[in-house]
Amino acid sequence: RKEVEQDPGPFNVPEGATVAFNCTYSNSASQSFFWYRQDCRKEPKLLMSVYSSGNEDGRFTAQLNRASQYISLLIRDSKLSDSATYLCVNSGGSYIPTFGRGTSLIVHP
């Protein structure tokens, strides 16, 4: 079983839609969680950290469910510019960060 699993998509949604991604992890000792965004032919860039209490940044909301070992990312009012691949990352006590394969999002007019 892969340590971090994501639905590769693509998720194809119209502008203005709300879309949610989940990411499951197998390492119960994971301590830190992040969502990254990667545009085509670019490097991954930090989108947001994921805290136990959940956190929100504008149209983006991230949540952590330790009992079920998954993190989620919700994007409201999707924009064309949100089209990208979204990668989840977790790291555990041994601090070996593990990236998921990413979920592709395509927002169309």
Place this chain on the structure above:
Amino acid sequence: DAGVIQSPRHEVTEMGQEVTLRCKPISGHDYLFWYRQTMMRGLELLIYFNNNVPIDDSGMPEDRFSAKMPNASFSTLKIQPSEPRDSAVYFCASSLANQPQHFGDGTRLSIL
């Protein structure tokens, strides 16, 4: 603020040649990571350093790959001899412990 700096941005070379990729981490970061990304395998961690010491190199594909970090501001990833299957984008990233990683622009490597 200067981010992670990688060089070269692009490298095209013939198989059998030695390839050296370079990385300058963000000043003050004590973790440095080398990744390889391909369409087939996604983002793979090759090796990471903590305070210039290699901690885990289990992701290094084979003995043709080697990485060094002679000081806190410089690291290299070397492939010798290179093979066409090494073609990929190689990223370097740095961070503080349990903090988000910051990635360089990557080196796009093509082995002919």
